[in-house]
Amino acid sequence: MPGTTGRPEIVIFYMDAGGGHRAAARALAAAAEEQDLPFAIRLVSLQDVLEPLDFMKRLTGRSSEDTYNGLIRRGQTRFLPAMLHVLHAVIRVRQRAFTGAVARALGAWRPAAVVSVLPNFNAVLRDAVRLSHPGVPFLVSLTDYADYPPHFWIEPGIDRAIVGGAHAVEQAAQAGLARDRISRTSGMPLRPAFHRGGGAEARARVRHELGFVDEDFVVLMLFGGKGAPEMEPLAGQLLAAPAGFRVVAVCGENPELVAQLSALEGRARGRLRTFGYTDRVADLMAAADLLATKPGPGSLAEAFHQRLPVVVTCDARTIPQERYNAHFVRQQGMGVVVRSWREIPAAAAAFAREEAASGATRARLAALPANRAVYEILEIVVAEIGARGLTPSP
Numbered sequence: 001m002p003g004t005t006g007r008p009e010i011v012i013f014y015m016d017a018g019g020g021h022r023a024a025a026r027a028l029a030a031a032a033e034e035q036d037l038p039f040a041i042r043l044v045s046l047q048d049v050l051e052p053l054d055f056m057k058r059l060t061g062r063s064s065e066d067t068y069n070g071l072i073r074r075g076q077t078r079f080l081p082a083m084l085h086v087l088h089a090v091i092r093v094r095q096r097a098f099t100g101a102v103a104r105a106l107g108a109w110r111p112a113a114v115v116s117v118l119p120n121f122n123a124v125l126r127d128a129v130r131l132s133h134p135g136v137p138f139l140v141s142l143t144d145y146a147d148y149p150p151h152f153w154i155e156p157g158i159d160r161a162i163v164g165g166a167h168a169v170e171q172a173a174q175a176g177l178a179r180d181r182i183s184r185t186s187g188m189p190l191r192p193a194f195h196r197g198g199g200a201e202a203r204a205r206v207r208h209e210l211g212f213v214d215e216d217f218v219v220l221m222l223f224g225g226k227g228a229p230e231m232e233p234l235a236g237q238l239l240a241a242p243a244g245f246r247v248v249a250v251c252g253e254n255p256e257l258v259a260q261l262s263a264l265e266g267r268a269r270g271r272l273r274t275f276g277y278t279d280r281v282a283d284l285m286a287a288a289d290l291l292a293t294k295p296g297p298g299s300l301a302e303a304f305h306q307r308l309p310v311v312v313t314c315d316a317r318t319i320p321q322e323r324y325n326a327h328f329v330r331q332q333g334m335g336v337v338v339r340s341w342r343e344i345p346a347a348a349a350a351f352a353r354e355e356a357a358s359g360a361t362r363a364r365l366a367a368l369p370a371n372r373a374v375y376e377i378l379e380i381v382v383a384e385i386g387a388r389g390l391t392p393s394p
Contacts, residue, residue, distance in 0.1 A: 007040045008112040008390070010381060013125060015046050015118045017068045019225025019252070020298045024117040024143045027191035031374045034192050037382065039112060046121060049105045053097055055090055073254055075229045077317045084320065087120060088151055095124055102128035112390045113381050116140045119148075119321070123155045137384045141377050143188060144297050146324040147171040160384055162377055164188050164301075167324070188301035189374035197282025198306045206280075206287035210273050216246045217352045220288035220308075222281070224296045227254035230341040232261060234292065237342070239268055243349045247272045248284055282306060290351055291335075292344050294318065295325035300334075301373075307365040309358065310335035311347045333364045 010032070014025035029041045047065045051057065056064040064087075071077060091098065098121070106114070106128055114129045114136060116122050122140050129138040140153060141162040147153040154161050154175040161172040162183045172182045204214075212218055219238055221231055231249055238245045249272065251257040261274040275284070285291065285306040293299045295312045303310050314326035314337050330337045336347045351358050 007038060009040045009042045009109055010037075010113050010115060010385075011042045011044055011106065011109060011111040012115045013044050013046050013118060013121075015065060017065050017118075018072060018296075020143050020296065021118045023191070023225070023298060024141070024189045027189045027374045028115075028117070028377060030192050031189075032378055035375070035378065037378065039382075039385075042109060042111075044105070046102070046118060046125075049102055050098060053094060053101060055094075069226055072224065072226045072228070072319075073257075075317060077319050080319050084120075091121065091124065091151075095127070098124045099127045099131065103132040106132040111136055112385045114138045115377075115381060117143055119144075119152045122153065122158060123151065126155060126158050135388065136390070137388060139381060139384060141189070142168055144168075144321050144325070145188070145300075145328055146321075147175070148321040148324075149175065152321065160380070162380055164297075164373060165328070167328075183380045185373040185376040185380075186369055187304065187371040187373045188297050189377055190301060190305060190371060192374065193279065194282045194302060194305070197280070198286035200286075202283045202286040206283045210246075210248065210287065211270050212246045212287070217243060217290075217348075218246045218248060218288045219290050219292055219348055220248045220250070220284055221292045222250045222299050223252075223294050224299065225252045225277075227251040227257040228294065229257070231257060232264065234341050234344060235261060235264055235272060237345045238292075238348065239264075239271055241345045241349055243352055245271070245345075245348065245352075248275070248288065249273070250275045250278060250281065250284065253277050290348055292341075292348065295322045295329065295337075297322070297325055300325055300329065301371065304334065304365065304368055305371045307362065307368070309351065309361045309365065311344055311351065312337055313339070313341050313344070315339050333361060335361060 012025045014021045016022045025043050029043055032041045054063055056067050116125050126138050129136055137159040139160040140158050142153050145165045146167050154172050156176045160181050161177055163169055164185050164187050169182055169184055223231055235247055235249055238247050249261045258276045265272045265274045285308050291303045291308050291310045293312055312326050312329055326337045329335050338344055338347050
């Protein structure tokens with residue numbers, strides 16, 4: 001149990017807004033346990049710390065996290081840029097109160113380092129660490145391929161920014177961080193179990209389990225940890241396409257969507273398989289030929305690691321911080337970018353049909369360096385602790 005061993009702690013703050021930040025925090029905790037670090041890992045939900053000050057809960061009875069996740073599940077993402085401006089205004093007005101609440105929480109622990117894997121509140125966290133534990137390093141580890149400035153990920157005065165791409169390095173430098181305060185990793189953090197999943201053996205085994213054969217072209221649909229309402233009509237269009245696709249739908253934490261897709265599965269004559277939240281994404285990706293997804297950094301990182309080409313949407317409903325990811329996919333030739341989910345079936349058919357283009361995409365994916373980011377982040381944090389003489393004695 002993190003924080004109960006008597007060892008100095010690495011405190012990791014996360015939020016469960018969308019699922020990616022929580023997944024990154026859990027991945028780091030799992031990797032630390034695997035490596036038997038001389039530090040306890042304490043995972044802290046910032047929502048829990050700030051809940052007494054949550055303006056959204058006071059107004060509506062629902063927490064800010066629940067409100068955000070509800071918008072994601074219903075596909076009402078056009079409202080998010082406006083909500084982000086409101087959130088930043090609230091943080092500016094209430095920063096002193098927020099900082100005090102976090103500092104009081106931190107005061108009960110003895111961190112050797114504090115790490116944030118969440119956006120928007122990093123000025124609050126920076127000031128709270130300075131107030132409660134002067135000299136303890138505060139590091140921000142981006143779980144997006146790029147920042148969405150201002151005041152999204154990178155703030156002046158943080159001790160180190162840990163980023164997964166060249167563009168984010170330049171953004172951090174433009175935000176005022178010294179180059180030696182910016183660390184680049186090989187990608188987004190993936191949980192250790194994901195590194196052990198997938199592969200050629202899994203492809204044959206999982207296809208057999210799903211009732212698919214080697215010759216089938218399998219499209220995996222994965223629209224983030226909360227799913228998306230367009231997955232049901234998209235599955236219907238993929239199944240109706242002349243290409244004869246087999247479809248796997250991962251709906252995440254969205255029971256209503258699971259029910260809808262399960263009903264469609266019952267009429268699909270073995271060509272559709274539906275999952276809710278699952279820890280088998282690596283194996284399902286190994287069984288697939290193409291991933292249909294929104295440009296979320298977690299799903300893209302997993303696909304890149306499994307060398308799986310992607311078709312991603314980028315339109316008015318794409319959440320602001322993920323729009324760069326679509327540009328990255330197009331720029332690096334890792335897949336296809338479409339303007340709407342309605343264009344995905346045609347894009348998938350073209351990818352299946354045009355062997356030269358799809359082969360080139362697979363070759364570029366095969367040439368990617370191995371993603372060791374979850375381990376690299378821990379190495380960076382431990383090095384930062386050691387540089388300040390805070391490493392525990394053996």
